[in-house]
Amino acid sequence: MTTVGALPGAYQPRRVPRLESLPLRSGPLLVRHWEGDAQLPLTVLLHGFLDTGETWQFLVDEWPGAQRCCAPDWRGFGRSAGTGAPYWFPQYFADLDALLERLSPGAPVNLVGHSMGGHIALTYAGLRPERVERVISLDGPGLARTEPAAAVQKYRRWLDQLQAPLPHFGDYPSLEVFAQVLRKRQPRLTPARAAFVAQAWTRPLAEGRVALAMDPWHKLINPVNYRRDEQEACWAQIRAPTLLLQAELGEYRSELGEDGTDAGLRRTFPKAQLAELPGVSHMLHHQRPKAVASWVAAFLEGRPLPDVTGME
Numbered sequence: 001m002t003t004v005g006a007l008p009g010a011y012q013p014r015r016v017p018r019l020e021s022l023p024l025r026s027g028p029l030l031v032r033h034w035e036g037d038a039q040l041p042l043t044v045l046l047h048g049f050l051d052t053g054e055t056w057q058f059l060v061d062e063w064p065g066a067q068r069c070c071a072p073d074w075r076g077f078g079r080s081a082g083t084g085a086p087y088w089f090p091q092y093f094a095d096l097d098a099l100l101e102r103l104s105p106g107a108p109v110n111l112v113g114h115s116m117g118g119h120i121a122l123t124y125a126g127l128r129p130e131r132v133e134r135v136i137s138l139d140g141p142g143l144a145r146t147e148p149a150a151a152v153q154k155y156r157r158w159l160d161q162l163q164a165p166l167p168h169f170g171d172y173p174s175l176e177v178f179a180q181v182l183r184k185r186q187p188r189l190t191p192a193r194a195a196f197v198a199q200a201w202t203r204p205l206a207e208g209r210v211a212l213a214m215d216p217w218h219k220l221i222n223p224v225n226y227r228r229d230e231q232e233a234c235w236a237q238i239r240a241p242t243l244l245l246q247a248e249l250g251e252y253r254s255e256l257g258e259d260g261t262d263a264g265l266r267r268t269f270p271k272a273q274l275a276e277l278p279g280v281s282h283m284l285h286h287q288r289p290k291a292v293a294s295w296v297a298a299f300l301e302g303r304p305l306p307d308v309t310g311m312e
Contacts, residue, residue, distance in 0.1 A: 082215025
């Protein structure tokens with residue numbers, strides 16, 4: 001969420017979005033719209049955990065064509081109001097379902113999701129296969145398997161969190177300081193993009209300080225064990241052409257064990273196309289947006305993925 005003014009030297013959007021607050025289910029979602037060719041399927045961009053729809057701006061600006069896109073802020077992130085209560089993952093599927101009924105009720109859409117958004121996109125493509133034209137996951141092929149016995153400690157921890165004071169996300173002395181923190185975490189992030197992300201992810205406090213614009217209820221763990229077998233049953237229902245675009249230096253793929261290898265991904269998604277973008281970590285669309293946009297656009301148009309060597 002943009003805070004007070006813009007940092008000097010911050011990235012300046014080339015395609016300025018139109019903002020809309022849509023009343024869906026239990027509350028409104030903030031949606032950004034980038035206008036384009038109305039004859040093409042709508043492309044819906046789904047951000048990951050602790051991100052916002054605003055930071056898809058880098059990819060949208062590099063899109064080689066006038067693609068019609070939109071990007072919601074998930075509930076409790078950025079400019080979408082929080083629930084004031086614990087979250088559960090199926091809410092994302094319900095919000096996406098309601099969003100598509102509003103924006104594209106009679107035609108399937110393209111889904112492009114990063115991290116958690118990629119997980120949501122893949123699962124939704126299996127739940128509502130008739131609603132999805134093509135689907136792309138950016139570094140988001142699900143989570144590691146869990147054992148049933150792990151549920152005991154998760155429930156106990158969740159109960160303890162409910163009895164404790166509500167945790168909060170961090171705050172920083174200034175936007176400039178937070179932008180520097182982002183660059184330390186992601187050395188490939190340019191100063192201009194780091195400044196833009198710092199603004200997108202924060203809200204102003206007193207005396208120039210900023211806080212992450214995230215509902216603190218997102219800090220609570222999900223008490224329900226992640227059951228990968230159930231997710232794989234959903235993914236098996238996907239009919240849309242699928243691209244799994246991985247980050248070479250992604251931090252999370254190794255945590256999946258065998259499921260995160262190329263062989264494991266091909267076993268789980270036998271009809272999907274796999275690709276890996278060199279030199280990037282998990283936030284690949286922030287670090288090499290032109291390369292990511294070139295591959296995303298080519299796949300959605302049914303073309304071979306182009307050579308992106310030397311392309312940022």
